[in-house]
Amino acid sequence: MTEKQEWWRGAVIYQVYPRSFFDSNNDGIGDLPGVTAKMDYIASLGVDAIWLSPFFTSPMKDFGYDVSDYCGVDPIFGNLTDFDELIQSAHHHGLKVMIDQVLNHSSDQHPWFIESRQSHDNPKADWYIWADANPDGTVPNNWLSVFGGPAWHWDSRRRQYYLHNFLDSQPDLNFHNPDVVDALLETVEFWLKRGVDGFRLDTANYYYHDSELRNNPPKKEIVEGSIGVRLDNPYAYQLHLYDKSRPENIGFLQRLRSLLDKYPNTTTVGEVGCDFALNTMAAYTQGNDKLHMCYSFDLLTHDSSMTHIRHTMETIEAGLGDGWPCWSIGNHDVERVATRWGKNHDALAKSKVYMTMLLSLRGSVCLYQGEELGLPEAELDFDQLVDPFGITFWPEFKGRDGCRTPIPWKNEALGGFTKSTRPWLPVAKEQSHLAVSEQEGNRHSVLHAYRDFLHVRRSHPALRFGDITFLYNDQTTLTFLRRYQSRTLYVALNTSNQDKILPVEHSLSALTLPEAVKSGYLDGNTVILPPFSVLIAHVL
Incomplete structure (x- = not known):
């Protein structure tokens, strides 16, 4: 393939969290027309593509990562016409569009699950992962939810447990059932036909589970602060051998790639979170027949040392072969990098150096909205939280709301994000002085550092x-x-x-x-x- 056909190789992908980007209808929630309204701004950064976090129909218990219709736009974000207009605008600006695909689990309000839970013998009875209780009524095995507690929830109608790796309102789909795989691939193709250029795959290593439901062994060594490890969450105490990263996943990724190959110049980037993430990244991207790119959480930790950066890069390079990585230092799930790595000391100066580092490493790059402004983590009180993860683990872990607050477009009370007096999350006062309007006129701002260096990167193929x-x-x-x-x-x-x-x-x-x-x-x-x-x- 030519460099033009492999546009994703070395691309910079700008992640838009639509709820917090721009509210076009002043209901307090960002929407798809709001993204379209700010397309000039996104294009001015010099990025190659945008990645839209979920906008699908959803009860929003996990803010769109609980999908109840894979082929619909939730009314709070607009409709399919709004999505088509966004695609058209992005392409007019020379930007590719990637969308989130949450294939591992659906909402418990998805019609598939509503039917599945009705009985043991309905047409979708085994579209989700059901298991009998142990003789004493306890859960089938020791698997844990990322969001705390057992990964099993009792359903009184079926008198069985169902598996959920995340919220109990997010039941896991059964990828061992070929009908499930076919149905999910049909939803992927629905968006390909609408003109999307690729997909960010949520929890891409979770799709398959061990069909024998074997217990995970304990971790021999638990080091708090290492990748994904927080001792306030028992999930970190297990070695997750059987509930994710199963070998059967490879076959599904190959089927997915075969589908995308029918639509030229499309791409995938998979989110990989596991104990052996760098090895999994290599396995999932080698051979030109699975994912195009993967990213891990290795640069989303609190360790900003150059020793850690070098070790991570050299480890993946040693095993990557012809695979390709994608790197990010911030997203919608982690504390903002200006706080996490800046530690509130010289944070803006550090932000520029970390930006240059990220954009100079080998691989493609995901930039999370607001990084180009050097935004710090928003400080929220408990009664302002909406994130179920944060509410569960407060106060040791304050959740993900602090990195999801609305983008400040102007230095004013509502940040130019909305005219509603009740945005879904408060506009952070500590971010107001970093508003886009403030930084546009300052040639030494973080915004100009990002924008100008992104254009430098474009002019140097070696980068x-x-x-x-x-x-x-x-x-x-x-x-x-x-x-x-x-x-x-x-x-x-x-x-x-x-x-x-x-x-x-x-x-x-x-x-x-x-x-x-x-x-x-x-x-x-x-x-x-x-x-x-x-x-x-x-x-x-």
């Missing part, structure tokens, strides 16, 4: 497609090479508030970086990196 070789790191400094065809770029990053002086063995010619990005400089065969600075240079 989009090149190989990567790491040279040096300590906890706060990282250097590496990106090579593509006859060009090699040297990249050096300083995420600390101290000067760093690094010797180099290469002859270098520094690139001129955007004025919003603090630049290091060359002094003979030495790289000088002031605090929170970046140097990118041609290797001569």
